Amino acid sequence: MPQAVVGRLMRWTRWQLHFWRMTWHAAPWLTAVGVLLVVLRGVGVWLTIYASGRLVQQLGDRSGDVWVWLALLGMGIALEPLAAAWLESVVAGIQERFSRQQVLLVADAALAPHGIEHLENPEKAARFSDIEDYLRGMFGVNAMNAVWSVIGYGSIGVAGFVAVAQWSWWAALIALVAYRATAVTWTAYLDVLLRDLVEDGSLGRRQADYLRSLPLERAGGKEIRLFGLTPWILRRYHEVWAAAFVGIWQRRSKALRPALAGSVAAMVLLAACYVWAGRDAWSGTMSAATLVVVMQGLVQLAGLGPLGDYNVQAIRARFYENEIRELRTSYGLPPTLHDDPDSTAVVPATGAVAVDFTDVGFTYPSRAEPVFTGLDLHVPAGQSVAIVGVNGVGKSTLIKLLCGLYPADHGTVRVDGRDPATDEAARRKVATIFQEFVRYHLTLRENVALPLLAANAGAEPAADAAGDPTPAADRALHAAAGADVLGRVGGDWDTILEPGYDGGTELSGGQWQRVAIARALLAVDAGAGVLVLDEPTAALDVRAEAEIFSRFLEVTRGVTTILVSHRLSSVRHADRIVVLGPEGVVQDGSHDELLNSGGAYAEMFRLQASRFEKASGDDEFVEVSS
Numbered sequence: 001m002p003q004a005v006v007g008r009l010m011r012w013t014r015w016q017l018h019f020w021r022m023t024w025h026a027a028p029w030l031t032a033v034g035v036l037l038v039v040l041r042g043v044g045v046w047l048t049i050y051a052s053g054r055l056v057q058q059l060g061d062r063s064g065d066v067w068v069w070l071a072l073l074g075m076g077i078a079l080e081p082l083a084a085a086w087l088e089s090v091v092a093g094i095q096e097r098f099s100r101q102q103v104l105l106v107a108d109a110a111l112a113p114h115g116i117e118h119l120e121n122p123e124k125a126a127r128f129s130d131i132e133d134y135l136r137g138m139f140g141v142n143a144m145n146a147v148w149s150v151i152g153y154g155s156i157g158v159a160g161f162v163a164v165a166q167w168s169w170w171a172a173l174i175a176l177v178a179y180r181a182t183a184v185t186w187t188a189y190l191d192v193l194l195r196d197l198v199e200d201g202s203l204g205r206r207q208a209d210y211l212r213s214l215p216l217e218r219a220g221g222k223e224i225r226l227f228g229l230t231p232w233i234l235r236r237y238h239e240v241w242a243a244a245f246v247g248i249w250q251r252r253s254k255a256l257r258p259a260l261a262g263s264v265a266a267m268v269l270l271a272a273c274y275v276w277a278g279r280d281a282w283s284g285t286m287s288a289a290t291l292v293v294v295m296q297g298l299v300q301l302a303g304l305g306p307l308g309d310y311n312v313q314a315i316r317a318r319f320y321e322n323e324i325r326e327l328r329t330s331y332g333l334p335p336t337l338h339d340d341p342d343s344t345a346v347v348p349a350t351g352a353v354a355v356d357f358t359d360v361g362f363t364y365p366s367r368a369e370p371v372f373t374g375l376d377l378h379v380p381a382g383q384s385v386a387i388v389g390v391n392g393v394g395k396s397t398l399i400k401l402l403c404g405l406y407p408a409d410h411g412t413v414r415v416d417g418r419d420p421a422t423d424e425a426a427r428r429k430v431a432t433i434f435q436e437f438v439r440y441h442l443t444l445r446e447n448v449a450l451p452l453l454a455a456n457a458g459a460e461p462a463a464d465a466a467g468d469p470t471p472a473a474d475r476a477l478h479a480a481a482g483a484d485v486l487g488r489v490g491g492d493w494d495t496i497l498e499p500g501y502d503g504g505t506e507l508s509g510g511q512w513q514r515v516a517i518a519r520a521l522l523a524v525d526a527g528a529g530v531l532v533l534d535e536p537t538a539a540l541d542v543r544a545e546a547e548i549f550s551r552f553l554e555v556t557r558g559v560t561t562i563l564v565s566h567r568l569s570s571v572r573h574a575d576r577i578v579v580l581g582p583e584g585v586v587q588d589g590s591h592d593e594l595l596n597s598g599g600a601y602a603e604m605f606r607l608q609a610s611r612f613e614k615a616s617g618d619d620e621f622v623e624v625s626s
């Protein structure tokens with residue numbers, strides 16, 4: 001056998017074994033019942049064939065067992081559809097559990113690396129989204145239906161095979177080869193059709209889809225009508241579509257040839273079997289009873305033949321289950337879900353902790369230019385530090401390294417003496433609110449109290465008021481100047497912060513930022529020792545940001561805090577200000593020290609101040625409206 005065929009056979013076996021192992025893992029009892037029902041479908045068909053043969057024989061002999069075989073025939077006829085109907089409801093249960101398992105396995109893989117490189121890398125991210133699209137699409141949702149239909153019909157085919165083999169093993173084998181040949185070649189053809197029609201993401205197809213959808217869009221549709229572009233768009237769509245279809249037609253006709261050849265060969269082989277059986281019956285070497293059995297057997301053997309979309313979908317089901325396994329293996333994860341004892345462990349609150357960057361070098365995997373070549377920064381426990389610097393100098397990158405989202409190429413990053421890139425306990429000491437913080441579609445209480453809820457996720461839920469995070473959330477929200485958020489939801493902590501839900505509501509950008517800051521404050525209660533704000537207030541005006549930052553510094557006194565902002569007036573109250581330049585830390589000191597020393601900071605401050613003017617009776621700067 002050629003090596004390629006052996007390779008395909010081995011891969012097919014590996015996929016099958018893995019698929020059934022995961023099905024069993026998701027729903028062991030239902031799978032066992034499903035297998036029993038599949039067997040019953042085959043038994044029902046076999047009984048129908050066998051009993052009808054015996055009945056014909058008894059009728060011919062005029063012997064006395066006619067009623068017995070008639071009853072058995074009736075049982076056989078009833079058994080197959082009944083088992084098929086029960087199987088359908090069992091398969092629905094298996095699908096539900098199987099889908100849940102798949103979704104959890106993929107989510108677990110996405111969360112496995114602490115870093116986010118795999119979500120930023122286009123190739124790795126595409127792999128996740130391809131699997132996600134499949135799981136959400138109609139093929140993923142109907143996978144079990146296809147797979148169990150194929151094995152259900154397969155069981156009927158086996159019954160047909162047994163019936164024909166009673167007369168001639170050779171005939172049974174020839175018919176089997178004929179049906180399998182058509183199944184394999186037609187499935188390959190349908191696979192090409194499906195890929196081209198549903199899954200093809202080629203540039204031409206995407207352009208054609210875009211042009212087709214343009215007149216249907218509200219914004220685009222308006223302009224298209226105003227400019228009278230409809231005829232041009234339709235003609236362009238037709239051209240792009242026709243060009244995109246050239247390749248599709250070529251692939252189709254290439255795949256159609258073996259499918260047609262397979263069908264013709266199968267027809268010849270099957271015709272030979274029928275002729276053979278007819279000849280034996282005609283010559284008297286085969287009884288009428290056997291002829292009845294063989295003819296039915298040949299018909300039912302088609303269950304092992306082509307089943308159209310079921311075959312194609314069943315292949316996809318196994319392919320994607322295997323993709324999930326390979327994805328997990330690439331992140332060092334086992335095929336099934338594992339209990340991570342670390343992930344729910346409560347981090348003891350040890351108070352403020354120190355942060356150390358020593359001779360850190362870092363280059364993004366997708367870039368040639370390093371962001372840092374030898375960065376040194378030491379923040380003692382309890383100090384508040386502001387990181388400032390021009391756009392692109394590496395402020396956010398520094399925070400990502402601190403959170404362990406990327407490992408340093410050389411040098412060391414330490415939080416409380418531990419490496420956040422590898423040590424979960426160090427990572428959980430850092431609570432960060434990024435500019436693009438998450439606006440969870442959860443209740444206000446959950447949005448604020450998430451750090452507490454996550455820290456207690458492993459513990460038994462407390463039945464009394466002691467387990468209620470609302471008082472802590474309320475304190476944090478007030479400390480973050482978010483009293484108006486409570487007013488917005490009418491004091492109801494159970495309001496979902498998304499208008500798409502019943503009774504849900506939307507917050508303004510500023511209100512969301514206060515919720516995020518309250519969340520950061522609660523992280524301290526949950527064990528964090530360093531608080532980081534990476535410009536979450538950038539959308540606010542200067543005065544509002546300055547107010548939030550000084551309030552934040554006030555309520556976090558004694559906690560190690562790192563603030564990143566472009567606005568120097570916002571961070572001037574930090575204990576220490578660090579100016580980053582392309583060569584690393586270029587200035588380091590308090591606001592007054594840096595202003596007096598007359599370096600980059602003083603220059604930046606002067607530049608910003610020239611765009612501001614002092615508000616009367618206020619020592620902060622406000623933007624001059626132009």
Ligand SMILES: Nc1ncnc2c1ncn2[C@@H]1O[C@H](COP(=O)(O)OP(=O)(O)OP(=O)(O)O)[C@@H](O)[C@H]1O
Pocket residue numbers: 120364366367371389390391392393394395396397398
């Ligand atoms: N995921 C990434 N992949 C590749 N390069 C990146 C990535 N993120 C940032 N960079 C690049 O790294 C450099 C530092 O970016 P970073 O976002 O840390 O700067 P920043 O000082 O925070 O900038 P800003 O003030 O504009 O927010 C920039 O040149 C940026 O283009």
